[in-house]
Amino acid sequence: MRIDVLKLIETHSDYSKAKRGRKNLGHLTRSAVVMLCAAWERYNEDLLLEAIKYISDNISNASLLNNRIKKTISSKVKNDLIEIKPMSLADSGWKAVWLNYAESDVEKLNTPKSNILQTLFKNHLGIEDYCIFWKSTNPQEINDFVSDRGEIAHNGSKAKYITMTKLRKYQDLIIDNVIEIDSNMADKLKDMVSSANLPWEKNYFKDLENYK
DSSP states (O other), X not given: OHHHHHHHHHHHHHHHHHOOSOOOOHHHHHHHHHHHHHHHHHHHHHHHHHHHHHHHHHOSSGGGSOHHHHHHHHHHHHHOSOTTGGGGGTTTHHHHHHHHHHXXXXXXXXXXXXXXXXXXXXXXXXXXXXXXXXXXXXXXXXXXXXXXXXXXHXXXXXXXXXXXXXXXXXXXXXXXXXXXXXXXXXXXXXXXXTOSSOSSOOOOOSSGGGGO
């Protein structure tokens, strides 16, 4: 999705150079914001589920989970409409139960603001303050970005104009945060399973050419 955002920025730049006067290119910057927010949302969803799978694969039993995760699983099982649901926790069944509940909550995510992500990662990973993993020291920056996406989604062309300066700022905000989160989460998961190795390498590049 980031590639799509970059192509929209490039298209905007090409049209701006080719035309004089009012360009009427707001549809390009609005589209880029929508795609960028979709990428931010998808990243957090994938990160949460990948983290759960990693922990499940690297601990021997549910007793090694932190208390917050245990409380979330227990609470959801207790409130589950399926009466025999507790039986599914037996042996290694808790792994699938945990993942399924997380997937269900992820499917409901459509506004990836800081408070919503905080709750998601607190409930399913026991991370008390997910925002301290971020590069941004002010979660409101993400909230403003998501709010702009929401206005575009609800009002379309009538939404306020997104300048290229703001779009580039948002792009850098998301990239910087994702890199920082990815690095911090790798350290956190390593500690959670008492591993000597990181779950993934920390080789990050902002230039897409490095990933081709």
